[in-house]
Every structure is written in C-alpha cells, then in structure tokens.
Amino acid sequence: MKALSLNAVRRASGLLVAGLAAIASANPVAAQTPEKLELRYQGWASKVLLPELAEDLGYLAPVKLNWVGNTISGPQDIQATVTGDVDFGGAFNGSIVKLVAAHAPVKAVISYVGADKETNGGLFVLQGSPIRSARDLVGRRIGVNTPGAYQQYLVTTYLEKSGVSKEDIGKVTFVPAPPVNLAQLLRRKQLDAIFLEDIIKDKLLADGGAELITTDYQLLGSFSYASYVFTDRFIQQNPNTVRKFVDGTARAIEWARRTPRAEVVARLQKIVQARHRNEDATIVNYWKSVGVGGKGGVISVADFSTYIDWYVTNGVLKPGQVKTSDIYSNQFNPFGQSVASQ
CATH class of the missing domain: 3.40.190.10 (Periplasmic binding protein-like II)
Structure with missing residues (x-):
C-alpha cells in the first residue's frame, strides 16, 4: 500500500474535525456536557x-x-x-x-x-351567590394564591375592563390562601369569591356548587x-x-x-x-x-x-x-x- 503524504494526512484530519464539528452543531445540546448534574x-x-x-x-x-x-x-x-x-x-x-x-x-x-381556550384560570362564586357582575365584587373578600401577583392582576383587570373605579377597586380585599384550600374556604363562606388556575379550577367546576364569573382567556386571550x-x-x-x-x-x-x-x-x-x-x-x-x-x-x-x-x-x-x-x-x-x- 502506498504511504500517505503528510499533506494527505492533514487533509484527512481536517475533514474528520470538520465532520465532528458538523455533528456537534447539528445537535448542540448533546455536544455540551452539563456542569451541574x-x-x-x-x-x-x-x-x-x-x-x-x-x-x-x-x-x-x-x-x-x-x-x-x-x-x-x-x-x-x-x-x-x-x-x-x-x-x-x-x-x-x-x-x-x-x-x-x-x-x-x-x-x-x-x-x-x-x-x-382549553386551560385557563377563573373567578368563582358559590352557586346562588348575589355576586353576578364586577361591580358586585366591591367591598368583597376575594381569595387568591398570593396578593399582588397574577390572580390579583386578573381580578383587577376584570374590574377595570368592567368600568369599576380605582377607588372602588381599592375596597376589594384580597385574601391569601393555598390553591388547594381556596375552594373549601369559599364553601364555608369565609370568602365571597376565589380565583383558581388551570386544573384546580376545572376540578372545582366538576365537583359542583360553584359558578364561573369570568376567565383569564375570556379577558386576554391566549398568552x-x-x-x-x-x-x-x-x-x-x-x-x-x-x-x-x-x-x-x-x-x-x-x-x-x-x-x-x-x-x-x-x-x-x-x-x-x-x-x-x-x-x-x-x-x-x-x-x-x-x-x-x-x-x-x-x-x-x-x-x-x-x-x-x-x-x-x-x-x-x-x-x-x-x-x-x-x-x-x-x-x-x-x-x-x-x-x-x-
């Protein structure tokens, strides 16, 4: 077999490196070892x-x-x-x-x-509650996971879009409680309304006894x-x-x-x-x-x-x-x- 020249070896090595680089660039995650496992x-x-x-x-x-x-x-x-x-x-x-x-x-x-459309959060009241609209929430206690976070933002947006004044929005009290406990507090009438997200909201609907006032999807679409x-x-x-x-x-x-x-x-x-x-x-x-x-x-x-x-x-x-x-x-x-x- 004829010996390869030094230049041929270099060319072959270069092609191998280029090929490995192409493989790595095609799958960058696999080519990069995580520092912390x-x-x-x-x-x-x-x-x-x-x-x-x-x-x-x-x-x-x-x-x-x-x-x-x-x-x-x-x-x-x-x-x-x-x-x-x-x-x-x-x-x-x-x-x-x-x-x-x-x-x-x-x-x-x-x-x-x-x-x-399929997965969203919603504002609930008990079946038969006198709360039928945004204005009915003024002066009420609304249960949310964390005051000042997403659920309060959505309820506030609902009130604003419904024409409730900033002064009256200030009369709404947001009460914090873990999501898994909010439905129980609503049924005990310790809260007038609650906001629940995604599957926890859907479980409450399936269990019955609560009515949906509005959802974040109805207010803002998909996001x-x-x-x-x-x-x-x-x-x-x-x-x-x-x-x-x-x-x-x-x-x-x-x-x-x-x-x-x-x-x-x-x-x-x-x-x-x-x-x-x-x-x-x-x-x-x-x-x-x-x-x-x-x-x-x-x-x-x-x-x-x-x-x-x-x-x-x-x-x-x-x-x-x-x-x-x-x-x-x-x-x-x-x-x-x-x-x-x-």
Whole structure:
C-alpha cells in the first residue's frame, strides 16, 4: 500500500474535525456536557411541573431534579432561587418584574404557565351567590394564591375592563390562601369569591356548587404569564446545565401539545403516583392542554412589558425603572434562536 503524504494526512484530519464539528452543531445540546448534574427545586402539591414531565420523558438526562419540598407561592419560589435554597424557581411574570426592579440578579429563561381556550384560570362564586357582575365584587373578600401577583392582576383587570373605579377597586380585599384550600374556604363562606388556575379550577367546576364569573382567556386571550428563572451567577457558572434544562422543558411542552390527551394524563398520573408525596392524585385527571403561549415556552416581549406598564400606571414602578431586556432571555431555548430579547 502506498504511504500517505503528510499533506494527505492533514487533509484527512481536517475533514474528520470538520465532520465532528458538523455533528456537534447539528445537535448542540448533546455536544455540551452539563456542569451541574442535579437541580434543586420546589414542587406544587397535586401538580406535575413541566421540568418533572421532561425528566420523566428522559429529556433532561443526565441532569436530575432534586425535589426539596413544595411551595405555595411563586414569589416565595423565586426568592428561594435568589437566596440559593433552590437552583431554579418559577413565578408570575409580574412578580419577576418586581424582583428585577429591586436589583435581584435573576433571568427568566422559559415560560411554563399560560392560558388558552382549553386551560385557563377563573373567578368563582358559590352557586346562588348575589355576586353576578364586577361591580358586585366591591367591598368583597376575594381569595387568591398570593396578593399582588397574577390572580390579583386578573381580578383587577376584570374590574377595570368592567368600568369599576380605582377607588372602588381599592375596597376589594384580597385574601391569601393555598390553591388547594381556596375552594373549601369559599364553601364555608369565609370568602365571597376565589380565583383558581388551570386544573384546580376545572376540578372545582366538576365537583359542583360553584359558578364561573369570568376567565383569564375570556379577558386576554391566549398568552403566557409565568416563567422559570435562574440567577445570573448560576447561568454564568453552569450555562450548559441551564441550556439542558430549557431544552428539555421546551421539548416536554411540545410533546404535551402533540400527544393525545389520554396519553398525557396517564403519564401525569404515573408521575404523581410514583413520587409518594401524600397528595391528591386525581387532580391531574383534569389536565386539558399545556396552556403555554409561545412554542416551546419561548418568551415574548409582551409577556413582561404588560406588567411593567401595569406597575408604572399604578405607581409601583417608575417609568424606565426596568426594561424587558433586563428580565429575560431566549438564548437557551431551541425554539427561540430567531427571537431576540428586546
């Protein structure tokens, strides 16, 4: 066999390197080794979070999730992220806006909750309640998960769109309680109305005894309103881990979109039963859709600018105090490569 010349060997080596680079660029996530292989997080009772679904589908491997307990509040969850008690947390986008405005070093990386025709949140009263319209809520006690967060924003938007004055809106009392307890408080008449989100809302409707006044989808259409955040420091130190998390969660969102509902529900049931957290496993039966606005959880400017404008109008923030570019990034989302943060 004729010996190869040095130039031929170099050419062959160059072709091999180019070929490996092409393979890596075709599958960038697989080519990037995560720096951290475990992510600490808080769950929600009786719910399967999208990252939990992603892990069960094998989309996060080799990264694993480490459940450290449940939260009952988005603001608490992202505050735990800031303090380092967990590695990531999720909350209403307005809560993230306020956190960033307070100079917290966090960045939203993917949407995980939203409203659509099938999955949405709603404002309820007891059957037979004298409350029939927005004006009837003036002077009433309304149960929400967290005052000042998404549910209060939606109720306030409903009141404003119905022509209720700012002065009268101020007469509404928002009472905090865990989502799983709100229906019970309504039935005991300790609250006049409650706002519930997604599958917990649908379970209340199915159980009977309550009437739906309005939904967020009726008010605002399809959109995303909550995101997962990491601290800037965590992202800087673990960019491949964050990319894997976002990629896996985005893929789980799209898996849930294209998979028949019965198959998704069966998967959610399996996850809840296997984790043994002493929770109501029947709630996942009311899952209808993924309910996230953008493809793969891609964040849009409006997902945050809406709440910046709302807070400026209500004097919570000063004009220009925070910009959307300070708050989120789609750089890790495989579905958001062409979407630039603004």
